[in-house]
Amino acid sequence: MRSRRLLAAALGAGLIVTGSALAAPPEDRVLSIEQYTTEKGRALGQKYAAALRELNAGIYHCMPWVGVEKEGIGFFRPRHMDSAVRYLSLRITVDQAPSQEFAQWPVERRASAMFSRYVGPLLRRMTAAAGLLSDSMLDGFTVIIDWLQPLQSGAQSVTETIAVFIEKRPVSDYVAGRAMTRDLAQRAVVFGYDGKTALGQLKVAGWEDNFVKTFHVANYQPEPGVTCR
Amino acid sequence: MRRTQLHMLLIGAALFVTAGCANSEEWQIWRSNPTHFASGDHITFSMRNKEGEPARVTRGDVELARQQNWFGKAVTVSQEELLEK
Numbered sequence A: 001m002r003s004r005r006l007l008a009a010a011l012g013a014g015l016i017v018t019g020s021a022l023a024a025p026p027e028d029r030v031l032s033i034e035q036y037t038t039e040k041g042r043a044l045g046q047k048y049a050a051a052l053r054e055l056n057a058g059i060y061h062c063m064p065w066v067g068v069e070k071e072g073i074g075f076f077r078p079r080h081m082d083s084a085v086r087y088l089s090l091r092i093t094v095d096q097a098p099s100q101e102f103a104q105w106p107v108e109r110r111a112s113a114m115f116s117r118y119v120g121p122l123l124r125r126m127t128a129a130a131g132l133l134s135d136s137m138l139d140g141f142t143v144i145i146d147w148l149q150p151l152q153s154g155a156q157s158v159t160e161t162i163a164v165f166i167e168k169r170p171v172s173d174y175v176a177g178r179a180m181t182r183d184l185a186q187r188a189v190v191f192g193y194d195g196k197t198a199l200g201q202l203k204v205a206g207w208e209d210n211f212v213k214t215f216h217v218a219n220y221q222p223e224p225g226v227t228c229r
Numbered sequence B: 001m002r003r004t005q006l007h008m009l010l011i012g013a014a015l016f017v018t019a020g021c022a023n024s025e026e027w028q029i030w031r032s033n034p035t036h037f038a039s040g041d042h043i044t045f046s047m048r049n050k051e052g053e054p055a056r057v058t059r060g061d062v063e064l065a066r067q068q069n070w071f072g073k074a075v076t077v078s079q080e081e082l083l084e085k
Helices: A002-022 A039-047 A049-062 A107-126 A168-175 A181-187 B002-019 B024-032 B040-048 B059-067
Strands: A066-078 A087-094 A140-148 A159-167 A189-194 A197-202
Touching (some): A039 A049, A039 A066, A049 A066, A049 A107, A066 A140, A087 A107, A107 A140, A107 A159, A107 A168, A107 A181, A107 A189, A140 A168, A159 A181
Parallel strands (some): A087 A140
Antiparallel strands (some): A066 A087, A140 A159, A159 A189
């Protein structure tokens, strides 16, 4: 009897610990300082450590249908660029019901839709840190978006991915209200992937999409003390 | 007298053994539904939300669903292919 009570107490404590641990975003979403391979990357990572944690927390609590990937936030070098370049990068997976209709669109239209829906709002969050946009060490921004393709029966699920690279100037213009999403799209370099297969550079169009501002997960309640704008 | 006592003891023992146990049909149903709650976390979600009331979904619920990998591990491009640390 005593051992049963102890087991019940242990299980209860486990659930409480699990619940409270999940009330905060996982810390491994932000690249740790010791993992940077250059001095510039490390310096940026240290300088904006608090801002990156805040970016992670903001997405975790206020965009619950979106998951930041492990080590998905950091000052990375885009592989196709010069070794000295550092972009603030964010990789997310969007939990959206795989749609046959969406999947039948041409790849550039799908890429344009995901670009228009997510890139602008994420850039606003990424540029929220004071002084970041005027920091001479920072060269630009990367937003990588993954989403699931409709599942083929019996097959492993496959994501579709766009990797968006934009220099700092067009992003500054966008967040200051001097440019629209279509202008951002014109200045962005976008690569597409079907699972692991590279689709090459995609020409995307951008348009205004207020989904992120207006969408709410049914019955979702942010943790106490969290305010989403 | 002694024999009667032995019978009573056996009947009592049989009742005791079967009283708290499911019969074979009940076990069959239980075995065919082994994961009514996939995890202890689903129990807490179900206890918090009762039928007829609007469900309350927390960030923890959403994260648990993701962690329990409901969609399975997907084939995707690795981050190392796109970015360098």
